[in-house]
Amino acid sequence: xxxxxxxxxxxxxxxxxxxxxxxxxxxxxxxxxxxxxxxxxxxxxxxxxxxxxxxxxxxxxxxxxxxxxxxxxxxxxxxxxxxxxxxxxxxxxxxxxxxxxxxxxxxxxxxxxxxxxxxxxxxxxxxxxxxxxxxxxxxxxxxxxxxxxxxxxxxxxxxxxxxxxxxxxxxxxxxxxxxxxxxxxxxxxxxxxxxxxxxxxxxxxxxxxxxxxxxxxxxxxxxxxxxxxxxxxxxxxxxxxxxxxxxxxxxxxxxxxxxxxxxxxxxxxxxxxxxxxxxxxxxxxxxxxxxxxxxxxxxxxxxxxxxxxxxxxxxxxxxxxxxxxxxxxxxxxxxxxxxxxxxxxxxxxxxxxxxxxxxxxxxxxxxxxxxxxxxxxxxxxxxxxxxxxxxxxxxxxxxxxxxxxxxxxxxxxxxx
Numbered sequence: 034x035x036x037x038x039x040x041x042x043x044x045x046x047x048x049x050x051x052x053x054x055x056x057x058x059x060x061x062x063x064x065x066x067x068x069x070x071x072x073x074x075x076x077x078x079x080x081x082x083x084x085x086x087x088x089x090x091x092x093x094x095x096x097x098x099x100x101x102x103x104x105x106x107x108x109x110x111x112x113x114x115x116x117x118x119x120x121x122x123x124x125x126x127x128x129x130x131x132x133x134x135x136x137x138x139x140x141x142x143x144x145x146x147x148x149x150x151x152x153x154x155x156x157x158x159x160x161x162x163x164x165x166x167x168x169x170x171x172x173x174x175x176x177x178x179x180x181x182x183x184x185x186x187x188x189x190x191x192x193x194x195x196x197x198x199x200x201x202x203x204x205x206x207x208x209x210x211x212x213x214x215x216x217x218x219x220x221x222x223x224x225x226x227x228x229x230x231x232x233x234x235x236x237x238x239x240x241x242x243x244x245x246x247x248x249x250x251x252x253x254x255x256x257x258x259x260x261x262x263x264x265x266x267x268x269x270x271x272x273x274x275x276x277x278x279x280x281x282x283x284x285x286x287x288x289x290x291x292x293x294x295x296x297x298x299x300x301x302x303x304x305x306x307x308x309x310x311x312x313x314x315x316x317x318x319x320x321x322x323x324x325x326x327x328x329x330x331x332x333x334x335x336x337x338x339x340x341x342x343x344x345x346x347x348x349x350x351x352x353x354x355x356x357x358x359x360x361x362x363x364x365x366x367x368x369x370x371x372x373x374x375x376x377x378x379x380x381x382x383x384x385x386x387x388x389x390x391x392x393x394x395x396x397x398x399x400x401x402x403x404x405x406x407x408x409x410x411x412x413x414x415x416x417x418x419x420x421x422x423x424x425x426x427x428x429x430x431x432x433x434x435x436x437x438x439x440x441x442x443x444x445x446x447x448x449x
Contacts (some may be wrong), residue, residue: 051134052096058131059093061124062086068118073373073392074111082108085118085128092135106139111385113378113392114260115342129347133259140262165192165225187386190425191417193226205235205245212242215317216278216286216309220293221253223413230289230433233440234314238287240443241321248277256296257379271300275308283309287317289434290413292379295347313411314436315357316350324360329442331362336438337405339369339396339419341412342378354411354435361442367403372396377418389418397422400430408432 068085069075075084082091088109094100109132116129168174174189207213215238219231238245255270274297278286286309288294294313300306318324338355345351358366376382376392400408400423408423408430410416420432 055092055096055131055134058127059089061126062089063124068121071117071121073113076373077391083111088112092131095135109135111388113374113381115374116346120346136262137264188383191421203247203249205239207242207244208239210242211244213284214244216246216281216283218286218288220290223290227413227434230436233436234289236440246281250277254293254296256292260379271305275306278308285310285312285317287312287314289314291341291344291348291411292414295343298348313348313350315353319353319356328444329361332442333363334406335365337367337369337400337403337408339410339415341410341415342374344411358435358438369396370399375415375418377414379414382418393418393422397426401428409435409438411435
C-alpha cells in the first residue's frame, strides 16, 4: 500500500478545564483591544461585554468569585466561539479553552445544560432518523409547529428533509490500485443532512485509489457538549470515537464538517484522541500528489464559496476548498465576502436566534445580489443556517458541500 500518512501539526499546550487555567489565561490578556475589530458580536453591538476583552474580564471575575451577575452569563452565552479573536491576539490567549472552562463552571452552578439538544445525541441513530422522517411526512409536524413554541419551530425550520443513512457499509474498496486508506468521520447531524456530500466524498476517494472506512460505532464529535460546558459527555464521545477508529490502520481520519473537524483536531492535539491525523477532506485531497490525474468534466457554474470560522480559525486551512474546486475546468468561484461569522455556530442559531439572524443577514443580501448557481460551505451548521435564511427570503439557490460539486464533475466513466 502506498504510504500517504500525514503528520499532525505540532500540538499546542493542552489547557485542562479548571479555575487556575482560566485565571492564568486571563492574566495573559493585556487588554490591548486588537481583537475587537475581529469579533462579530462586538462589531454588531459595540457593547464591551460582547467583546473578547470584555468577556475575558467577566470570565476572570467569575473564576475569582467576585461577581455572580446573570448578566455575565448572558454575555458569555452570546459569544459565538468563532475564535477570530485568537488569530489577532498578540499575547496568544487561548480564548476558546477559557470559554469552554467558564461555561462548564456556569453549568455546574446552574445544573442547566443549555445548548444541548436531542439532535446532537440521538437523531443520527437509525431509530432517531426513522422517527424524524416519519415526523416530517405526517400531520404531526403541523401540530408540533403550532404548539411547540418559538425555539422548537426554529429547529424545525432549520432541519431539511431527513434522508436515509448515507453509509450502510463500513468498507469501501479503492477503485483499481490501492494507494492508501482513510477513515471518514460522518458525525451526527451530517449523517442526517449531508448524505450527498458523504457519498460524493466516498466516490472521489475510492476513484483516487483510497480505501474508505466508515466505522459504524462512531458517534457525535462532542463539540456541542463541550461548548455547552458538559466536559464529561464530551470525554465519553471522544473515547467512543477513539475506539471506533483505532480498530483500523489508517493514514488519516477525514472530516466533512469543519466544526467537527476542528473539535476532533484539538482533542487529538490535547492527547485525548490518539488516532491517525485528523484532516479536512479538501486538505487531504490537495495533498495527494496524483489528484490531478482526475480529469474533471468542465462546467461554467458560478459558485459562491463560504469559509466557516472553524475552518479558518481552528483547522487553519481556509484556502483548501477553493483550491480543490479550482481543479474543475471552467468553474467560476467567488468567495463570499467576510462579513463576520454567519451566526450558525453549532447550537448558537437555536439559543441566540436574534443575534444569529442579524449576523446572517448581510450574507443573505450578498448572495441575493450575486445570484450564483450554488452556495458552497464546508460546515454542516453553516449550511443549515444559510439554507434556512435563503428559504425565508424566498431565494431558491442551493446550499451544498464543496464535495458535492466535485463529485458531480468526476469523469463520466467514474459513474459506470
